[in-house]
Amino acid sequence: MLRKKDNIRVVLVEDHGIFVEGLNTVFQKIPGVEVAAAFNKGEEALNYLQQHGADIVFLDISLPGQLSGIDICQAIHRTRRKTKVIALSNHTEKHIINDMLNSGANGYLLKNASLQDLENAIAQVLQGQFVMSDEVRGIIFSPSGIPKKLPRLTAREKEVLHWISEGLTTQQMADKLFISIQTVESHRYNLLQKFEVPNAVTLIKKAIGLGLIKVDEEQ
Template sequence: MKEHKLSIIIVEDHSIVVEGLSSILRNEERMNLKGSFSNAEDALQFLASNTTDVVLLDIGLPEMPGTEVCRIIKNQYRSTKVIALTNHTEKSVIQEMLENGADGYLLKNTSKQDLVNAIFQVMNNTFIMQAELQKVLFAPAAMKESVPRLTTREKEILLLVSEGATTAVISRQLFISTQTVETHRRNLMQKFEVNNSAALIRKATEKGLL
């Protein structure tokens, strides 16, 4: 009897990450990479007509955040497992993904073997979160108020947002696409646990970052 291969898709907008993940999956005999998608719309369209066992889902997608994509997938395709792939280690982001139904949560710097193990673990409902993430998730509530760790680019965009610059203006000034600016904006809002620019500026000021 032919062994069933796990059908997997990748939803990730950074091509270098896609290439790395694809290489790992194609070398696994028990896995079948059925496609990779750089945006949520194309991925959801694929899922509508293709049975898929596992979705490797980037959180910081353009146009629609991964948290929302996860919620949609788990509501519409209950048997499909979702593993979040991200660089985010903020407690609020981890909690939101888990609340929206994520079956696993991995950092993008994870090892090849940990990724493969995670895929089989979610299929068996035995996923074990990395120790680094467990520490964040189960840390005392007081630690929630610590100052978020920002990248150099996020600091640049935060400053421009505080000066009232629009996405288009920031895009031109930093020589990056408007989609990239919006992704950074969303990441900043997730890190500061806010829903709009005004709250972002206020909280960043309170924490001494502006």
């Protein structure tokens, strides 16, 4: 599933040593994945990333020190745009999940994630998709509030919005809709502008809140 010539460099930011040991054991079972470093404080992780970088950071939210996982995610999003961030937390409060996603996280998993969940998450975020645990998806996509304003979308933008919500990559959407990758990217950009959101995660969250995307409650 993972296709990359060099090892995928993963950094762990987690203050529970036993959980870090468990993650190390799990990641050793995923071919092509290397745990490059692990930190229990966000400040140390940011210093490391500035010098060495990483492909993916698995980030807890509650950490010792002055910086929370949300602060760290924002800093990574500003300074290491190519680094993907996946929250790995026990927090299921909707406002915390929202804050993490709005800070630029590429996914949100709970700590009960399986080896297969982690492997799938790595593959998907490296392809430009976002990932969530089923429980997190149910929390974040639950209806809340009354829509303020419905963006006016073209028929093609509605199609692209649908396929983004299904997790398709830009290439997959181009193939399915018989349009160029550049055209798909243009529609994605227009959607972000019309919904006034920074990324695909918050785009889908807002579209569902506005009733523009239906969620299968049986999932």
